Structures are given as C-alpha cells and as structure tokens.
Amino acid sequence: MQVIKYMFQPHGDDRGQLIALEELKDIPFHIKRVYYLYDTAKGVVRGKHAHRNLEQILVCIHGSCKVRLDNGEEKKVVLLEKPYEGLYVAGNMWREMFDFSEDAVLMVMASQLYDEEDYIRDYDRFLELAAKARR
Ligand code: TYD
16 A cells, blocks of 8 residues: 655745645645644544545644554554645545544645545445455
8 A cells, every 4th residue: 555645845944834735736636625633632533434535635733643544455554743744545545543642733635525425434335345446
C-alpha cells in the first residue's frame, strides 16, 4: 500500500512560519469542506469508516495523532506530528484516527460536502466492496 504524504512548503522568516494551501495546487482537489477535531479524549478512536468517493488531506496542525489506513488487504499506521505534512486518503480506504495527544488539532480538507450516503461504516461491507474494487 502506498502512503501519500504531502510536504507543504512553509513561508518561514524570523517572525515564524506560515503555510498556505490552495486547491489544485498544494491540494490535489477542489476543497469543498474543512473540518477539524480537537479536545479529543484520551484513548478515543475516531473514524472507523471508509468512503466511496471522497478525497481528503489530513493535517495535524498542532500536537500529534496516528492514522491507521486499511485497504482491505494491508494496514499501515502513519504518525502525523508536523503542521507541514498532509496525509492523502482517498475512497475505499478504512481509516481510524487514534493516539491523539491532548493538544492535538487534526484538520481535514475534503473534496465533497458532508454526505452520510458516502460513508461505509460496516467493516465487513467495506471488505466486500474493497475486494470487488480489486477484481
Ligand atoms: P463522525 O462521522 O462521528 O466523525 P469521525 O468519523 O471523525 O469519528 O462525525 C461526528 C458528527 O459530526 C456527526 O454527527 C456528523 C457530524 N459531521 C458533520 O456534520 N460534518 C462533517 O463534515 C463531519 C466530518 C461530521
């Protein structure tokens, strides 16, 4: 499984760092939605679903967290701990976010508006669809 991490270029000077993200330039899709998770309680696992057609970039802009990616055949854990790195996650990928540091702010940019119909929340159903997509 290929893990796609984007390294954003900070505009740094002696005042500090600034990162600007533009759709179709730094982010490979039109950004239709941004959401972020913060104050995540200790031990919580979020996500636990896949999407049919959604593309997302996850950036832990403060603190750290881990993301488990599972394509139905293989699993990988990615640590996000830098505000300049973005993890690209497309559809047909089961994802779980966990091990949030107390100060973690996980920002997600998404290619579509929120649509419950796009969610696959049943793991066995996900495995069936992922196997079908591989055929
Ligand atoms: P949920 O899907 O449980 O988040 P996660 O997958 O990270 O565990 O979403 C929590 C709530 O927020 C749920 O009521 C749906 C709502 N929500 C929106 O309204 N818009 C969004 O873009 C997202 C991601 C969630």
